[in-house]
Amino acid sequence: MVEFIKLEDVSLRFDSQGDSLGTLAVKGLNLTVQQGEFVAVVGPSGCGKSTLMRLVTGLQFPTKGQVSVAGKPVTGPVPIAGMAFQNPIMLPWRKTRDNIMLPLEIVAEHRRTFRKNKTAHIKRADDLLESVGLKGYGDQFPWQLSGGMQQRASLCRALIHDPQLLMLDEPFAALDAFTREELWQIIRDLHIEKGFTTVLVTHDLREAVYLADRIFVMSAGPGRVLLERDVDIPKPRDIAVTYSPDFGDIVAELRAHISEARA
Amino acid sequence: MKQWFGKINGIALAPWIATIGLFAFWEFACYVFDIAWFILPSPSRIAYATWEFGPALWRNSLQTLWTTLSGFGLAIVAGLWLGIFIGWDRRIYAAFYPLMIGFNAIPKIAVVPILVLWFGTGWVPAVLTAFLISFFPIVVNVAAGLATIEPESEDVLRALGAGKLDIMLKVGLPRSMPYFFASLKVAITLAFIGSVLSETVAANAGVGHMMLTAQANFEVPLVFACLIALAIQGILMYAIMAWIEGKTTGWAHRSSMAN
Numbered sequence: 380m381v382e383f384i385k386l387e388d389v390s391l392r393f394d395s396q397g398d399s400l401g402t403l404a405v406k407g408l409n410l411t412v413q414q415g416e417f418v419a420v421v422g423p424s425g426c427g428k429s430t431l432m433r434l435v436t437g438l439q440f441p442t443k444g445q446v447s448v449a450g451k452p453v454t455g456p457v458p459i460a461g462m463a464f465q466n467p468i469m470l471p472w473r474k475t476r477d478n479i480m481l482p483l484e485i486v487a488e489h490r491r492t493f494r495k496n497k498t499a500h501i502k503r504a505d506d507l508l509e510s511v512g513l514k515g516y517g518d519q520f521p522w523q524l525s526g527g528m529q530q531r532a533s534l535c536r537a538l539i540h541d542p543q544l545l546m547l548d549e550p551f552a553a554l555d556a557f558t559r560e561e562l563w564q565i566i567r568d569l570h571i572e573k574g575f576t577t578v579l580v581t582h583d584l585r586e587a588v589y590l591a592d593r594i595f596v597m598s599a600g601p602g603r604v605l606l607e608r609d610v611d612i613p614k615p616r617d618i619a620v621t622y623s624p625d626f627g628d629i630v631a632e633l634r635a636h637i638s639e640a641r642a
Numbered sequence: 643m644k645q646w647f648g649k650i651n652g653i654a655l656a657p658w659i660a661t662i663g664l665f666a667f668w669e670f671a672c673y674v675f676d677i678a679w680f681i682l683p684s685p686s687r688i689a690y691a692t693w694e695f696g697p698a699l700w701r702n703s704l705q706t707l708w709t710t711l712s713g714f715g716l717a718i719v720a721g722l723w724l725g726i727f728i729g730w731d732r733r734i735y736a737a738f739y740p741l742m743i744g745f746n747a748i749p750k751i752a753v754v755p756i757l758v759l760w761f762g763t764g765w766v767p768a769v770l771t772a773f774l775i776s777f778f779p780i781v782v783n784v785a786a787g788l789a790t791i792e793p794e795s796e797d798v799l800r801a802l803g804a805g806k807l808d809i810m811l812k813v814g815l816p817r818s819m820p821y822f823f824a825s826l827k828v829a830i831t832l833a834f835i836g837s838v839l840s841e842t843v844a845a846n847a848g849v850g851h852m853m854l855t856a857q858a859n860f861e862v863p864l865v866f867a868c869l870i871a872l873a874i875q876g877i878l879m880y881a882i883m884a885w886i887e888g889k890t891t892g893w894a895h896r897s898s899m900a901n
Contacts, residue, residue: 436801458803464794471893472816481812485802520893540802 382450383544383576384412384435389444390601391430403601404430408444410595410604412578414543417570419579419587419594421633423640427602428580432548435578436460449543458486460544461537461575465552467529469521469536476517479504479535486540500539507535510572511565527558531565538569545570547579551586560618563589571615584630584637588612589621596633598640606636683863688870691863698852703871706837706849709765710879713772714833721777721829722822725784729818730810735789742781750775751839758844768840768848775836776829783825787818820894823887830879838872 389408405427412418420428433439434446437457446453448460461482469478480500483489493500501517508517511531513524521529530550537545547566551559567590570577581587587594588610596606610629612620620626665685671677672684679687692699728738750771757767791813799809841850849868856864 433797436797438797438801456801456803458801460801462798462801464798466792466794468792468794468798470795470813470816472819472891481799482802484812485799485804485808487803522893536798 381414382411383414383416383448384410384578385445385447386410386431386434387445389434389441389446391427391434391439392442405434406601406603408603412576412593414576415574417577417579417590417592419581419591420597421581421584421587421594421637422597422602422605423599423637424582425602426597426599426640428582428597429548430602431597432462432546432578432580435544436462436546457544458488458540459542460546461540461542462546462548463530463533463537463550465549467521467526467533469529469532471520471522473521474517475513475519475521475524475532476501476504476508478521479507479517479532479539482536482540489540504535504539507538508532510569511535512561527554527562530554530558530562534562534565534569538573538575541573543575545575545577547577547581549581550579552581552583559583559586564618566590567615584633585621585626588626588629588633589616589618594633596636596640605640606633608633680860680862683866687863688866691861692867692870695864695867699849699867699871702847702849702852702868703875705765705847706834706841706872707875709768709837709841709848710772710830710834710875712769713774713837714776714830716769716773717777717780717829717833718826720773721780721825722784724777725781725818725822726788726810726815728781729785729788729814730806732789735785742778746778750836751843754840754843757840763844764846765848767844768837768850771840772833772836775839776833779825779828779832780822783821784818787821788814791817820887820891823883823891827880827883827887830883831876834872834876834879 386408390406391404393402393404408427408431410431420431422428430439434441435448435453435457437448437453437455440446440453448457469475470481473481483500484493489496489500505514505517508514511534513528513531513535516524516528516532521532524532530553534550537547551562554562563586566577570590577590579587579590591610592614594608594610595604596608597603598605608629612623612625612629669685672682677684683691728735728742753774754767754771757770761767761770788810791809795813796809799812804812837848838850841848842854845851849872853865853868856862856868
């Protein structure tokens with residue numbers, strides 16, 4: 380196993396007034412993610428889950444400690460990461476396929492050759508769309524798609540440049556229960572197929588237990604890791620597993636810790 | 643008969659009925675209440691004046707149209723650039739916003755004498771007034787469109803290694819286009835007000851100037867004919883801008899971004 384993400388004693392303080400008395404978002408965070416692992420981070424709101432995302436993708440730098448991704452300290456944006464958020468943020472003036480191909484117009488590796496390789500990219504985008512069950516929707520505008528479909532498309536956008544790391548910030552939170560479970564299975568299959576390392580930030584415990592190999596429970600204000608829990612349910616997991624007693628036990632155990640964290 | 647009526651869209655017909663109705667009522671009222679032609683001329687008198695002074699009215703209308711469009715054109719160029727500059731960074735936006743509000747708060751008619759002082763009477767102050775009065779909404783709208791990019795959009799692109807220019811070109815500018823085109827509808831109307839305003843104060847041509855002359859000669863129907871000519875020009879220009887807006891940024895009306 381290779382360590383892919385490593386946070387060592389990371390603290391981050393937002394100094395809103397320019398002094399040192401700003402809010403402490405995270406404190407003494409230690410966290411390691413192995414290559415190819417699926418990790419979930421759960422916790423009450425305000426526990427710095429999103430800050431963790433921004434630290435790992437190089438959008439924010441710690442005031443103390445060190446973050447490294449793929450063996451290198453993070454000193455700037457991390458283009459080997461793909462991101463998806465609760466809000467699919469599709470650009471409404473671009474067709475779905477062009478939205479998905481947007482990262483290829485940006486990342487240094489592809490931007491110069493984007494036009495030259497366009498046919499290959501279109502093929503790739505269409506293959507990804509097919510893998511999330513959106514075959515033939517590439518020519519639709521995002522606002523012609525339902526919320527769940529937009530979220531699938533946003534997953535395709537996160538994966539188009541073949542990232543080694545997928546960062547998911549509550550991507551299913553705004554969806555109805557059925558669509559959510561459908562997307563869990565899509566993510567599960569994509570993770571098995573492509574083998575990228577995944578960090579899922581969520582406050583849905585069932586989602587975390589269903590998808591993750593390992594779960595970190597964070598506490599609020601300032602955020603730090605309270606508990607690290609391995610999920611020993613064999614993979615690939617069928618959705619029926621969510622009704623098994625083992626699954627229920629893990630969820631209950633996590634819930635107890637969260638209540639503690641909120642108290 | 644019923645079938646024929648069923649094919650006509652009531653909504654499409656409504657503005658015509660209202661407009662024709664208004665003029666019919668006006669004509670009718672002038673006869674019934676015996677209103678003097680030098681107080682409120684009837685539409686038929688105005689129509690006669692329009693025909694009588696047709697060539698002069700046409701010439702002056704073209705002059706006003708030209709000054710309006712010149713000022714409006716300058717406003718588009720300057721407004722777009724200034725809007726991009728101000729919207730580029732939240733700090734620049736914060737710095738310039740109060741100044742912009744202050745500038746816009748000045749009644750533009752107060753500026754016309756200064757413009758006359760600098761450039762003399764004629765078409766220059768008219769073009770400049772049209773420009774000054776109409777560039778503000780363009781700046782504000784473009785800047786607002788740029789300054790309100792969703793933070794997540796920015797995060798996605800920045801994490802991929804996008805610079806400020808990338809973010810502006812891929813997200814900011816396309817995103818601010820609906821705001822820009824919406825502001826053009828407002829701006830063209832304002833430009834028109836600006837040029838006519840200046841023409842009535844300090845010009846030797848244009849519909850504004852013609853109105854002033856007609857008033858001095860007590861040609862009241864002609865004054866009203868000028869007003870109607872202005873209204874028609876205003877509606878036409880607004881309609882053209884609305885059409886361009888619909889053509890270019892139709893997506894904004896169907897996506898949630900329109901809110």
